[in-house]
Amino acid sequence: MGDNQQTITESQWRRAVLIWDYHQMQHVLRPVDVAIGLGSHDLGVATYCAELFRAGLFPTLVFTGGNSPTTARVFPRGEAVHYREHAIELGVPAEAILLEPYATNTGENITRAREVLAGADIHPSTVLLVCKPYMERRSYATARQLWPDVEVSCASEPLEFSDYVKSIGDEKLVLDMLVGDLQRVIEYPKFGFATEQEVPEDVRAAYESLVCDGFTSRLIP
Known part of the structure; x- marks a missing residue:
């Protein structure tokens, strides 16, 4: 507390x-080229990414995020690194995950993840952003501004507010x-x-x- x-x-x-x-954007989940898990204090993001991967919604997953004052204690090796480890524990193959361990804000999450994908010669036309439930709209608006040539949708763990x-x-x-x-x-x-x-x-x-x-x-x- x-x-x-x-x-x-x-x-x-x-x-x-x-x-x-x-x-929450209430986007309908459907198969996409790539999913991007946005780093935060919430490990549920990685859990839900793993669930959606196992459901066959995407072949490639990028975890993005370094550290912030609120996550350094929980994820000492960085948000994306801990997310990746958690997703592998939940059955996502390591080779399906790309890592972006430096971003410190949502804009950097988007631009750096795009650079990591380009470095792997992956140029998606559809992208699913997976984030905290209350961060969907801001993530969507950020991606539309910074990556306008891809079709963006958002998802988060389906939790009630309580x-x-x-x-x-x-x-x-x-x-x-x-x-x-x-x-x-x-x-x-x-x-x-x-x-x-x-x-x-x-x-x-x-x-x-x-x-x-x-x-x-x-x-x-």
Whole structure:
């Protein structure tokens, strides 16, 4: 449990679920040329990548991610390295996995993974991004901006919001992360980091309300 634990009200929870649902793209899973597992604190990303590989959705998997202050302790050898080891334990052949162990943000995840694929003479036309559940929309918008010539879809572990919160063990932190990712969805297009995403009025109102309530630790200045 984090030090920033606080009691989440029923109203705050409802607003968080609204944002959670917005972050997920609800793309229909289908076979693609390549999948890219985006590194984070969540090993469930690697677990789901392995599940989708075993289901035959793609022949090649790239794990991308170095370290951040929040992952260095959990994944001391880097996010992508630990993801790869986990996926191999779950039955993905080592030769099916490419490694990109340096990216420190989502933009680098996309551009560096593309470079690793090109280095292996793989030039996909369809790409599946596998990430944390609340990161789908930002990942999609980033890829559309930085890799516009591929068809991008997104996937994440099919978890209910309550189950995800339980897996993290810190309600306040999860709400902070939902709010922080939505801020990036809204703001990053202005800087050329991502494509514009329509944000429904009720989602934006939920976001502004949670910011006012103090769920701000993951906001950018």
